[in-house]
Amino acid sequence: MERIIMAHGSGGRLSHQLVEEIFQKHLSNDFLNQMNDATYIPGSEKLAITTDSFVISPVFFRGGDIGKLAVCGTVNDLAVSGAQPRYLSLAVILEEGFLIEDLERIVMSIAETSRKAGVPIVCGDTKVVERGSADKIFINTTGIGSIQERWVGPQYIKPGDYVLISGTIGDHGISILADREGLEFETPVISDCAPLNHLIDSFYMPGVHCMRDPTRGGVGTTLNELARQAHVSILLEEEKLPLHPGVAGACGMLGLDPLYLANEGKVLVIASPEAVEGVLSQMRAHPLGKEATVIGRVAEDDPGFVLLKTPLGGKRIVGMLEGEHLPRIC
């Protein structure tokens, strides 16, 4: 059988077969193998929980696929909250006709990413919907993390803090765009999709005041949210923004701003002046943070504003965009 049919979701023999031959085969672990209505998990710590649903076109892209994205997205949301990601759930909605071979590729990718992150999938669910009721495959993951000490969040941001990013920005956004639209830029860009929990472990220390993974909306939108929540302003320096040449080129052509493009394997860190050097060197020592750099500072005046110092010395307002980059030149 090559393709998903409705019977794969009926709860009957085909459903069991699918679970066993695809999901269990690749994701097998003691928790998942309990095969109960609910999985028992150990722990008495304070917990953090997050959930996210993933719908992306194309399902496979340069640097990843929807499965990898579903693991990374949830792991990263926990990690930037200062939690240790511990367990993941996995719910998959399949469109009738989806290639089983593709499903297996995705599940293998989930397994590999979950192994890399060290976060097991502990429960799951699969449903099939009629052709046209979903677009190929939708995935929801819920993550549970544990918290020892918690000191990160917008409320800890102080004027004078530094803003760091773990690497180049906008890679995921451009890579997806190129794949989806079949665009060929001079320099190809690969999605940065990656689990960040180990990277974050490596530099997480007092003095790290806030972390975010600038996914949808990018660094610009994320920092605008932080500036408003923390009632501070943030001054970025354009020359310091790490940019993959392919991203710079694509943005120049399409009129996109890398500050608003999605990232799936980058962490924004706001750290105290005392901590910044340590955080930076730890980040750079990790393979996912080699291009980590300071991109700006937190300031007091004009709370809510995110500004970008241009090479000419002026400052541009990095606003919260409504929709696209609409033309404004009159």
Add this chain to the structure above:
Amino acid sequence: MRTAYFIHLNGIVQGVGFRPYVYRLAQEMGIKGWVNNSSHGVTIHAEGPQVPAFYRRLLQEVPPLAKITHQEYREVAFANYPGFEILQSQDEGQADVLISPDIGTCGNCLADLRDPDNLRYQYPFTNCTNCGPRYTIIRDVPYDRVHTTMEAFPMCPVCAQEYEDPLNRRFHAQPVACSRCGPTVQLMNVQGDICSGLGVEQIARGEILAVKGLGGFHLVCDAGNPEAVRRLRQRKERGAKPFALMARNLEVIQRYLKISLKEEELLKSSSAPIVILERKKGDEEGLPYELAPGLHTLGVMLPYTPLHALLFDGPFDFLVMTSGNLSGRPLIYINEEAVRDLKGIADYFLLHNRDIFHPCDDSVVQVIGDEAVFHRRARGYVPLPQKCPKEFNASILGVGGELKNAFCLGAGSRAFTSQYIGDMEGYENFQRFRQELASFQKVVQIVPEVVAYDAHPNFQTTNFALAGPWPQKIKVQHHHAHLVSVLGEHGITAPTLGVVCDGTGWGEDQKIWGFEFLKGNAEGYRRLAHLEYLPLPGGDTGAKHPLRIAYAYGKALLSEKEWLMTERLWERLPAHEQKILNQQLEKKLQIFETSSGGRLFDAVSALLDICTRVTYEGQAAIELESQATQWLFRNSEAALSYSKTSPNVCDLEPRYPLEWAKDGECLILKVKELYQGIIQDVLEGKDPGFIAYHFHDSIAHGIIRTVLKLQESADPLVLTGGVFQNKLLTEKVLALCQAFAIPTIRAKELPPGDGGLALGQVLIGNERCS
């Protein structure tokens, strides 16, 4: 006869020698009583049989800079005053008197400056009631020295005596000063060493000065020294944007540039704006090309302060006088900031210690169709109000547009538009906007209760309005505001047809509007016609790369077969760019559908290889117009056949005709044939100037033919939007309107571009607020 009258006059009556005028007239006619100056204007108590005659002459012989907008005359109790005196101004509640704009140095003061026996000989800050700083130094009303930045300079006995003497030219001239008591200049090199003189020698040597003037700093160098001009351009990282000039006098301007009577009048006016003039034919060698690359025009002004006049004590007739700012940032007006920010540009700093309170750029005007059209409105005109056709229901703020921003405050029957502020995406400009909004409210005594803002969701001014404290917020469509602004200036309230030919504005169908035919008034509008939607690739990035627009428009307009013929045109566009553009167009990726007029001009400019890389706003269209105009100068018979007096003008078929389609009730202007025609001519190797000229001509015909299809009555036609700062196009349209007996109205005292937008917002806001 024991009769006494109370007279109240208001308008521009402060700082223009009004009280001494009243005093002298009263003395001459034997009138007894007093004159007083308050925040509500000038009040007079006049006694004696001559009072009616006195009142008549009072209104007839007002000083040149005064402007009376309100008058009141009634009988009061006789008090038997022994003589006539000037009472001190008293502050009583809300001020209502208009603040004067800054006034260029008068002839008397210029003469004092050159007279070795005069107290003000070579004194760079001399002024009198007929001239000098006003708006730029005013902190608060009423206009009194203590409310200006001249407060820091106590008058010496001589100045004080002149200030007190009703018969003196300096009577109650608030900024009066002399070298003993007034502001002083200081020349400094980049190391911070004080140097002697005003920097005239340094300019003559080819060095660059940062000069603090009236409304802010200028960067100055000898305009006749191409090397100095190049250096300034390079240090300012200015691209191709033209530099403004200041000329020694009218005679030297006449040597190099054509001046009409109207232009001469503007140059010599008390507002002393920069006037855009055409270079004389064959005199391109006279003033360096680097001043305004690619253009046949130069913006020139005359010295408008004594300091500027003194700078001409050197062997040069023209100085570059470009705004002292860094690219994309507001005009610098504070000494410390100038030294800090301009040290990489200027070799010397000519500083002074009279603080500027309201920074103000030079105003820029051009005579188009015998009227002055504003490109930029600031010094010399702000804060003069527009009288509005209706009383305002509330105090309203119009925050203006995004680029070339100016805001407007309306209340009572007047609307005050601020000076040009700049591009709001620049944070420093946005700060200047907020700073000026706060202090402008004081000057015009209006605290807004309602805010009106542009419909564009990402304008800074939109965010500002939405985040602000005003209880009522009214969203206004961009081109509706353009139309209503002009109606407001002309006191028209009836629905009127307008051609708004503009760059871009947010449309109600979520598309980017630009070239619109709207019929309406402040209450509302209908969109009767517009340019067809064309694909703008990459939004503002496209606007900076007009060849990409030209490519995208070509792809959209030409059939596949026709497209194949054009391949040669796109050799200038790198292959990978073409590939991406094709994909973009195919997938509609980052493609904005636009009816922009400006972008069509940009596209044609790139097609003709006139401008393919834009370094300043409007460059592609401005250079296209210039090439077209220069071609016209070279081919005067064409000019003749199109001259206003030609009876055939209406029958002439344009070279690139437009076509029309209907979309429901709305007419769509189709440009396929026009675009194809231009491409054909380019491929045949026709002179780009010829094509550019006929493009302008064809658009003008297209406008008029569209209007003829829409016009139901003999109502005047509004012509506005940024494209009507294009002299060639505007004059063609005006000529055609005249031929078809269509009366036209245009922006008068505000720019037709986005600098005039805020007035429209305020008027529309007034209709919609409760």
